[in-house]
Ligand SMILES: NC(=O)c1ccc[n+]([C@@H]2O[C@H](COP(=O)([O-])OP(=O)(O)OC[C@H]3O[C@@H](n4cnc5c(N)ncnc54)[C@H](O)[C@@H]3O)[C@@H](O)[C@H]2O)c1
Protein backbone atom coordinates (compact mmCIF):
# COMPACT_ATOMS: atom_id res chain seq x y z
CA UNK A 1 0.00 0.00 0.00
CA UNK A 2 1.20 3.53 -0.84
CA UNK A 3 0.24 6.44 1.40
CA UNK A 4 0.28 9.96 -0.03
CA UNK A 5 -0.23 12.68 2.59
CA UNK A 6 -2.13 15.88 1.84
CA UNK A 7 -0.66 18.51 4.14
CA UNK A 8 -3.25 21.08 5.15
CA UNK A 9 -2.45 21.73 8.83
CA UNK A 10 -5.45 20.65 10.96
CA UNK A 11 -7.25 19.53 7.78
CA UNK A 12 -4.44 17.17 6.69
CA UNK A 13 -5.35 13.66 5.57
CA UNK A 14 -3.93 10.58 3.91
CA UNK A 15 -4.61 8.98 0.55
CA UNK A 16 -4.31 5.18 0.81
CA UNK A 17 -3.60 3.47 -2.53
CA UNK A 18 -3.43 -0.30 -2.99
CA UNK A 19 -5.11 -3.68 -2.82
CA UNK A 20 -6.83 -5.28 0.18
CA UNK A 21 -7.44 -2.06 2.10
CA UNK A 22 -10.10 -3.68 4.31
CA UNK A 23 -8.12 -3.65 7.57
CA UNK A 24 -6.89 -0.11 6.95
CA UNK A 25 -10.45 1.08 6.37
CA UNK A 26 -11.85 -0.69 9.45
CA UNK A 27 -9.03 0.63 11.65
CA UNK A 28 -9.52 4.18 10.35
CA UNK A 29 -13.25 4.20 11.14
CA UNK A 30 -12.74 2.59 14.56
CA UNK A 31 -10.27 5.32 15.46
CA UNK A 32 -12.62 8.23 14.65
CA UNK A 33 -15.03 9.86 17.06
CA UNK A 34 -17.88 9.72 14.54
CA UNK A 35 -21.55 9.04 15.34
CA UNK A 36 -22.70 5.50 14.75
CA UNK A 37 -24.99 6.25 11.80
CA UNK A 38 -23.22 6.61 8.45
CA UNK A 39 -24.38 7.20 4.89
CA UNK A 40 -22.71 5.61 1.86
CA UNK A 41 -23.55 7.54 -1.33
CA UNK A 42 -23.00 5.62 -4.55
CA UNK A 43 -24.48 5.26 -8.06
CA UNK A 44 -26.56 2.68 -9.90
CA UNK A 45 -23.51 1.07 -11.58
CA UNK A 46 -21.32 0.85 -8.51
CA UNK A 47 -23.94 -0.12 -5.93
CA UNK A 48 -24.36 -3.73 -7.13
CA UNK A 49 -20.58 -4.18 -7.37
CA UNK A 50 -19.21 -2.70 -4.17
CA UNK A 51 -21.79 -1.11 -1.85
CA UNK A 52 -22.50 -4.18 0.28
CA UNK A 53 -18.81 -4.91 0.89
CA UNK A 54 -18.19 -1.33 2.01
CA UNK A 55 -21.26 -1.50 4.24
CA UNK A 56 -19.88 -4.74 5.77
CA UNK A 57 -16.58 -3.02 6.54
CA UNK A 58 -18.42 -0.22 8.30
CA UNK A 59 -20.47 -2.75 10.26
CA UNK A 60 -17.23 -4.42 11.36
CA UNK A 61 -16.00 -1.00 12.50
CA UNK A 62 -19.16 -0.61 14.61
CA UNK A 63 -21.26 1.60 12.32
CA UNK A 64 -24.87 1.40 11.22
CA UNK A 65 -24.51 2.37 7.58
CA UNK A 66 -27.26 3.04 5.04
CA UNK A 67 -26.74 3.14 1.28
CA UNK A 68 -28.13 5.95 -0.90
CA UNK A 69 -28.06 5.28 -4.64
CA UNK A 70 -28.14 8.02 -7.29
CA UNK A 71 -28.56 7.48 -11.05
CA UNK A 72 -25.12 7.05 -12.69
CA UNK A 73 -24.01 9.98 -14.85
CA UNK A 74 -23.20 13.67 -14.83
CA UNK A 75 -26.91 14.67 -14.80
CA UNK A 76 -26.96 13.59 -11.13
CA UNK A 77 -24.62 16.41 -10.13
CA UNK A 78 -27.63 18.66 -9.59
CA UNK A 79 -29.42 20.49 -6.79
CA UNK A 80 -32.49 18.31 -7.34
CA UNK A 81 -30.56 15.07 -6.73
CA UNK A 82 -28.81 16.78 -3.81
CA UNK A 83 -32.22 17.47 -2.28
CA UNK A 84 -33.18 13.78 -2.42
CA UNK A 85 -29.96 12.98 -0.55
CA UNK A 86 -30.60 15.61 2.16
CA UNK A 87 -34.03 14.01 2.65
CA UNK A 88 -32.50 10.55 3.06
CA UNK A 89 -29.89 11.90 5.47
CA UNK A 90 -32.59 13.53 7.61
CA UNK A 91 -34.96 10.55 7.48
CA UNK A 92 -32.17 8.22 8.50
CA UNK A 93 -31.36 10.33 11.54
CA UNK A 94 -27.84 11.38 10.61
CA UNK A 95 -26.34 13.96 12.95
CA UNK A 96 -23.41 16.37 12.85
CA UNK A 97 -20.88 13.65 13.52
CA UNK A 98 -22.27 11.12 11.05
CA UNK A 99 -19.77 10.34 8.27
CA UNK A 100 -20.76 10.53 4.61
CA UNK A 101 -18.84 8.14 2.39
CA UNK A 102 -18.55 8.77 -1.37
CA UNK A 103 -18.24 5.40 -3.11
CA UNK A 104 -17.94 6.08 -6.81
CA UNK A 105 -16.47 8.18 -9.59
CA UNK A 106 -16.12 11.93 -9.69
CA UNK A 107 -19.87 12.47 -10.00
CA UNK A 108 -20.58 10.67 -6.72
CA UNK A 109 -17.53 12.27 -5.08
CA UNK A 110 -18.39 15.86 -6.04
CA UNK A 111 -22.07 15.43 -5.13
CA UNK A 112 -21.52 13.52 -1.87
CA UNK A 113 -18.86 16.05 -0.89
CA UNK A 114 -21.32 18.87 -1.55
CA UNK A 115 -23.85 17.13 0.70
CA UNK A 116 -21.21 16.57 3.40
CA UNK A 117 -20.15 20.23 3.23
CA UNK A 118 -23.69 21.58 3.57
CA UNK A 119 -25.74 19.04 5.57
CA UNK A 120 -25.95 20.48 9.10
CA UNK A 121 -23.22 22.92 7.94
CA UNK A 122 -20.71 20.14 7.53
CA UNK A 123 -20.29 16.50 8.53
CA UNK A 124 -17.25 14.20 8.22
CA UNK A 125 -16.52 13.19 4.63
CA UNK A 126 -14.59 10.15 3.35
CA UNK A 127 -13.75 9.47 -0.29
CA UNK A 128 -13.66 5.94 -1.75
CA UNK A 129 -13.03 6.70 -5.44
CA UNK A 130 -13.82 3.89 -7.87
CA UNK A 131 -12.97 5.41 -11.28
CA UNK A 132 -9.46 6.21 -12.48
CA UNK A 133 -10.42 9.86 -12.88
CA UNK A 134 -11.65 10.01 -9.30
CA UNK A 135 -8.49 8.31 -8.02
CA UNK A 136 -6.07 10.59 -9.86
CA UNK A 137 -7.98 13.82 -9.40
CA UNK A 138 -11.48 14.40 -8.07
CA UNK A 139 -11.24 12.59 -4.71
CA UNK A 140 -8.25 14.71 -3.67
CA UNK A 141 -8.20 18.41 -2.86
CA UNK A 142 -11.68 19.15 -1.63
CA UNK A 143 -13.43 20.77 -4.59
CA UNK A 144 -17.07 19.66 -4.22
CA UNK A 145 -19.91 20.91 -6.40
CA UNK A 146 -23.08 20.48 -8.38
CA UNK A 147 -23.76 21.87 -11.85
CA UNK A 148 -26.17 24.66 -12.82
CA UNK A 149 -28.04 24.80 -16.13
CA UNK A 150 -25.76 27.71 -17.07
CA UNK A 151 -22.48 26.03 -16.26
CA UNK A 152 -20.42 23.31 -14.69
CA UNK A 153 -19.63 23.16 -10.95
CA UNK A 154 -21.05 26.64 -10.42
CA UNK A 155 -22.47 25.80 -6.97
CA UNK A 156 -19.96 24.32 -4.58
CA UNK A 157 -17.39 24.60 -1.84
CA UNK A 158 -13.90 23.67 -0.79
CA UNK A 159 -14.45 20.86 1.69
CA UNK A 160 -11.67 18.37 2.38
CA UNK A 161 -12.25 14.66 3.00
CA UNK A 162 -10.80 13.15 6.18
CA UNK A 163 -9.31 10.21 4.28
CA UNK A 164 -9.23 8.81 0.75
CA UNK A 165 -9.18 5.04 0.16
CA UNK A 166 -8.32 3.86 -3.37
CA UNK A 167 -8.82 0.16 -3.90
CA UNK A 168 -7.07 -0.75 -7.14
CA UNK A 169 -9.10 -3.99 -7.40
CA UNK A 170 -12.03 -1.79 -8.43
CA UNK A 171 -10.25 -0.83 -11.65
CA UNK A 172 -11.02 -4.34 -12.95
CA UNK A 173 -14.69 -3.48 -13.54
CA UNK A 174 -14.09 -0.02 -14.97
CA UNK A 175 -15.22 0.31 -18.63
CA UNK A 176 -12.33 0.86 -21.11
CA UNK A 177 -13.62 4.31 -22.07
CA UNK A 178 -13.36 5.41 -18.44
CA UNK A 179 -9.69 4.43 -18.34
CA UNK A 180 -8.94 6.91 -21.13
CA UNK A 181 -11.13 9.48 -19.39
CA UNK A 182 -8.97 9.29 -16.29
CA UNK A 183 -5.82 9.45 -18.41
CA UNK A 184 -6.96 12.86 -19.69
CA UNK A 185 -6.34 14.31 -16.21
CA UNK A 186 -3.15 12.25 -15.76
CA UNK A 187 -1.70 13.72 -18.96
CA UNK A 188 -2.66 17.15 -17.62
CA UNK A 189 -0.29 16.68 -14.65
CA UNK A 190 2.63 15.87 -16.96
CA UNK A 191 2.10 19.00 -19.04
CA UNK A 192 1.44 21.41 -16.17
CA UNK A 193 3.94 20.17 -13.60
CA UNK A 194 6.35 17.39 -14.38
CA UNK A 195 8.26 16.80 -17.61
CA UNK A 196 9.62 13.48 -16.30
CA UNK A 197 6.08 12.27 -15.68
CA UNK A 198 5.17 13.25 -19.26
CA UNK A 199 8.16 11.19 -20.47
CA UNK A 200 7.04 8.23 -18.33
CA UNK A 201 3.55 8.42 -19.87
CA UNK A 202 4.95 8.43 -23.42
CA UNK A 203 7.24 5.47 -22.68
CA UNK A 204 4.68 3.26 -20.91
CA UNK A 205 1.52 3.80 -22.94
CA UNK A 206 0.67 0.16 -23.44
CA UNK A 207 1.26 -0.89 -19.82
CA UNK A 208 -0.88 2.05 -18.71
CA UNK A 209 -3.76 1.29 -21.07
CA UNK A 210 -3.66 -2.35 -19.99
CA UNK A 211 -3.64 -1.27 -16.33
CA UNK A 212 -0.48 -3.24 -15.55
CA UNK A 213 -0.17 -3.02 -11.72
CA UNK A 214 3.22 -1.28 -11.59
CA UNK A 215 2.24 1.36 -14.15
CA UNK A 216 -1.20 1.84 -12.58
CA UNK A 217 0.11 2.45 -9.09
CA UNK A 218 2.78 4.80 -10.43
CA UNK A 219 0.41 7.01 -12.41
CA UNK A 220 -2.13 7.17 -9.57
CA UNK A 221 0.43 7.89 -6.86
CA UNK A 222 2.35 10.47 -8.91
CA UNK A 223 -0.88 12.24 -9.90
CA UNK A 224 -1.96 12.34 -6.25
CA UNK A 225 1.46 13.64 -5.18
CA UNK A 226 1.30 16.47 -7.70
CA UNK A 227 -2.27 17.37 -6.79
CA UNK A 228 -1.49 17.19 -3.05
CA UNK A 229 1.54 19.43 -3.55
CA UNK A 230 -0.45 22.10 -5.40
CA UNK A 231 -3.44 21.94 -3.04
CA UNK A 232 -1.31 22.13 0.08
CA UNK A 233 0.25 25.36 -1.24
CA UNK A 234 -3.06 26.94 -2.31
CA UNK A 235 -6.12 25.14 -0.97
CA UNK A 236 -8.78 27.63 -2.12
CA UNK A 237 -7.35 28.62 -5.52
CA UNK A 238 -6.07 32.05 -4.63
CA UNK A 239 -3.45 31.61 -7.37
CA UNK A 240 -1.33 28.50 -8.00
CA UNK A 241 -4.19 25.98 -7.82
CA UNK A 242 -5.64 27.42 -11.04
CA UNK A 243 -3.01 25.41 -12.92
CA UNK A 244 -5.04 22.26 -12.14
CA UNK A 245 -7.70 23.84 -14.33
CA UNK A 246 -5.56 23.63 -17.48
CA UNK A 247 -7.86 22.64 -20.38
CA UNK A 248 -11.00 23.16 -18.32
CA UNK A 249 -12.08 26.61 -19.59
CA UNK A 250 -12.89 25.14 -23.00
CA UNK A 251 -13.50 21.61 -21.65
CA UNK A 252 -16.34 22.64 -19.35
CA UNK A 253 -17.96 24.65 -22.18
CA UNK A 254 -17.82 21.58 -24.44
CA UNK A 255 -19.41 19.39 -21.74
CA UNK A 256 -22.23 21.90 -21.28
CA UNK A 257 -22.88 22.49 -24.99
CA UNK A 258 -23.20 18.74 -25.57
CA UNK A 259 -25.58 18.42 -22.59
CA UNK A 260 -23.07 16.32 -20.63
CA UNK A 261 -24.10 13.43 -22.88
CA UNK A 262 -21.47 13.19 -25.64
CA UNK A 263 -18.09 13.81 -24.02
CA UNK A 264 -17.38 12.83 -20.46
CA UNK A 265 -15.24 15.12 -18.32
CA UNK A 266 -11.80 13.68 -19.15
CA UNK A 267 -12.57 13.67 -22.88
CA UNK A 268 -13.79 17.28 -22.85
CA UNK A 269 -10.69 18.29 -20.86
CA UNK A 270 -8.52 16.54 -23.47
CA UNK A 271 -10.08 18.70 -26.21
CA UNK A 272 -9.75 21.73 -23.94
CA UNK A 273 -6.03 20.99 -23.44
CA UNK A 274 -5.57 20.84 -27.22
CA UNK A 275 -7.26 24.26 -27.38
CA UNK A 276 -5.12 25.70 -24.57
CA UNK A 277 -1.97 24.36 -26.25
CA UNK A 278 -2.94 25.86 -29.62
CA UNK A 279 -3.66 29.18 -27.91
CA UNK A 280 -0.27 29.04 -26.18
CA UNK A 281 1.36 28.49 -29.59
CA UNK A 282 -0.56 31.39 -31.16
CA UNK A 283 0.71 33.64 -28.35
CA UNK A 284 4.29 32.54 -29.03
CA UNK A 285 4.66 30.79 -25.68
CA UNK A 286 5.48 27.32 -27.08
CA UNK A 287 6.58 25.74 -30.35
CA UNK A 288 4.31 23.69 -32.63
CA UNK A 289 6.29 20.64 -31.46
CA UNK A 290 4.74 20.90 -27.96
CA UNK A 291 1.23 21.12 -29.45
CA UNK A 292 2.00 18.03 -31.57
CA UNK A 293 3.30 16.14 -28.53
CA UNK A 294 0.13 16.96 -26.62
CA UNK A 295 -2.09 15.77 -29.50
CA UNK A 296 -0.03 12.61 -30.04
CA UNK A 297 -0.16 11.50 -26.41
CA UNK A 298 -3.88 12.20 -26.09
CA UNK A 299 -4.63 10.32 -29.33
CA UNK A 300 -2.47 7.38 -28.25
CA UNK A 301 -4.54 7.18 -25.06
CA UNK A 302 -7.73 7.09 -27.19
CA UNK A 303 -8.85 10.59 -26.30
CA UNK A 304 -10.56 13.00 -28.73
CA UNK A 305 -8.81 16.10 -30.06
CA UNK A 306 -11.89 17.86 -31.44
CA UNK A 307 -15.52 18.25 -30.37
CA UNK A 308 -18.34 17.48 -32.77
CA UNK A 309 -21.69 19.28 -32.96
CA UNK A 310 -20.76 22.32 -30.89
CA UNK A 311 -21.62 25.89 -31.79
CA UNK A 312 -18.49 28.09 -31.69
CA UNK A 313 -20.46 31.18 -30.64
CA UNK A 314 -22.03 29.37 -27.70
CA UNK A 315 -18.68 27.96 -26.60
CA UNK A 316 -17.27 31.49 -26.71
CA UNK A 317 -20.12 32.76 -24.51
CA UNK A 318 -19.82 29.86 -22.06
CA UNK A 319 -16.15 30.39 -21.32
CA UNK A 320 -17.01 33.63 -19.51
CA UNK A 321 -18.84 31.56 -16.86
CA UNK A 322 -15.51 29.96 -16.00
CA UNK A 323 -14.71 30.47 -12.32
CA UNK A 324 -11.34 31.92 -13.25
CA UNK A 325 -13.06 34.87 -14.95
CA UNK A 326 -12.69 38.12 -12.99
CA UNK A 327 -14.27 41.42 -14.06
CA UNK A 328 -15.20 39.85 -17.39
CA UNK A 329 -11.63 38.77 -18.11
CA UNK A 330 -10.78 35.09 -18.41
CA UNK A 331 -7.60 33.94 -16.71
CA UNK A 332 -6.21 31.42 -19.19
CA UNK A 333 -3.95 28.61 -18.02
CA UNK A 334 -1.40 28.29 -20.83
CA UNK A 335 1.72 26.28 -21.53
CA UNK A 336 5.24 27.68 -21.58
CA UNK A 337 6.85 24.27 -22.01
CA UNK A 338 6.08 20.66 -21.12
CA UNK A 339 5.89 20.78 -17.32
CA UNK A 340 5.54 24.56 -17.12
CA UNK A 341 2.43 26.74 -17.21
CA UNK A 342 1.54 30.39 -16.84
CA UNK A 343 -1.70 32.30 -16.32
CA UNK A 344 -2.59 35.08 -18.75
CA UNK A 345 -5.51 37.43 -19.05
CA UNK A 346 -6.09 39.85 -21.92
CA UNK A 347 -5.71 37.13 -24.54
CA UNK A 348 -7.00 38.68 -27.81
CA UNK A 349 -10.58 37.70 -28.62
CA UNK A 350 -9.59 36.94 -32.23
CA UNK A 351 -7.08 34.28 -31.15
CA UNK A 352 -9.56 32.67 -28.76
CA UNK A 353 -12.25 32.52 -31.48
CA UNK A 354 -9.75 31.11 -34.00
CA UNK A 355 -8.73 28.46 -31.47
CA UNK A 356 -12.33 27.47 -30.77
CA UNK A 357 -12.91 26.91 -34.50
CA UNK A 358 -9.80 24.71 -34.67
CA UNK A 359 -11.04 22.34 -31.95
CA UNK A 360 -14.57 21.91 -33.34
N1 LIG B 1 -13.52 17.75 -7.56
C1 LIG B 1 -12.54 17.71 -8.42
O1 LIG B 1 -11.41 18.14 -8.15
C2 LIG B 1 -12.77 17.08 -9.76
C3 LIG B 1 -11.68 16.74 -10.56
C4 LIG B 1 -11.92 16.13 -11.78
C5 LIG B 1 -13.21 15.83 -12.16
N2 LIG B 1 -14.24 16.15 -11.35
C6 LIG B 1 -15.61 15.78 -11.71
O2 LIG B 1 -15.68 14.36 -11.76
C7 LIG B 1 -16.73 13.97 -12.64
C8 LIG B 1 -16.23 12.90 -13.57
O3 LIG B 1 -15.84 11.78 -12.82
P1 LIG B 1 -15.76 10.32 -13.49
O4 LIG B 1 -15.03 10.40 -14.76
O5 LIG B 1 -15.32 9.40 -12.44
O6 LIG B 1 -17.27 10.08 -13.89
P2 LIG B 1 -18.44 9.20 -13.20
O7 LIG B 1 -18.48 9.42 -11.78
O8 LIG B 1 -19.66 9.48 -14.01
O9 LIG B 1 -17.94 7.71 -13.48
C9 LIG B 1 -17.82 7.27 -14.81
C10 LIG B 1 -18.67 6.01 -15.05
O10 LIG B 1 -17.96 4.88 -14.55
C11 LIG B 1 -18.78 4.16 -13.64
N3 LIG B 1 -17.85 3.58 -12.67
C12 LIG B 1 -17.09 4.25 -11.79
N4 LIG B 1 -16.28 3.39 -11.15
C13 LIG B 1 -16.54 2.16 -11.63
C14 LIG B 1 -16.01 0.87 -11.38
N5 LIG B 1 -14.99 0.67 -10.53
N6 LIG B 1 -16.54 -0.17 -12.05
C15 LIG B 1 -17.53 0.02 -12.96
N7 LIG B 1 -18.05 1.21 -13.27
C16 LIG B 1 -17.55 2.27 -12.60
C17 LIG B 1 -19.77 5.16 -13.11
O11 LIG B 1 -20.94 4.54 -12.65
C18 LIG B 1 -20.02 6.01 -14.36
O12 LIG B 1 -20.94 5.37 -15.19
C19 LIG B 1 -17.16 15.23 -13.36
O13 LIG B 1 -18.36 15.69 -12.83
C20 LIG B 1 -16.05 16.20 -13.08
O14 LIG B 1 -16.48 17.53 -13.10
C21 LIG B 1 -14.05 16.76 -10.16
Ligand SMILES: O=C(O)C(=O)C[C@@H](O)[C@H](O)[C@H](O)COP(=O)(O)O
Nearest residue numbers: 137141143152153241244245248323
Ligand atom coordinates in the same frame (compact mmCIF):
# COMPACT_ATOMS: atom_id res chain seq x y z
O1 LIG C 1 -8.78 20.49 -8.19
C1 LIG C 1 -8.77 21.45 -8.96
O2 LIG C 1 -8.46 22.59 -8.58
C2 LIG C 1 -9.11 21.29 -10.38
O3 LIG C 1 -9.29 22.26 -11.10
C3 LIG C 1 -9.23 19.88 -10.87
C4 LIG C 1 -10.10 19.73 -12.11
O4 LIG C 1 -9.64 18.58 -12.78
C5 LIG C 1 -11.57 19.50 -11.79
O5 LIG C 1 -12.27 19.16 -12.96
C6 LIG C 1 -12.29 20.59 -11.03
O6 LIG C 1 -13.55 20.13 -10.57
C7 LIG C 1 -12.57 21.82 -11.86
O7 LIG C 1 -12.89 22.84 -11.01
P1 LIG C 1 -13.69 24.13 -11.41
O8 LIG C 1 -13.37 25.07 -10.30
O9 LIG C 1 -13.21 24.58 -12.73
O10 LIG C 1 -15.12 23.75 -11.46
Ligand SMILES: [Zn+2]
Nearest residue numbers: 185248265269
Ligand atom coordinates in the same frame (compact mmCIF):
# COMPACT_ATOMS: atom_id res chain seq x y z
ZN1 LIG D 1 -11.02 18.05 -14.32
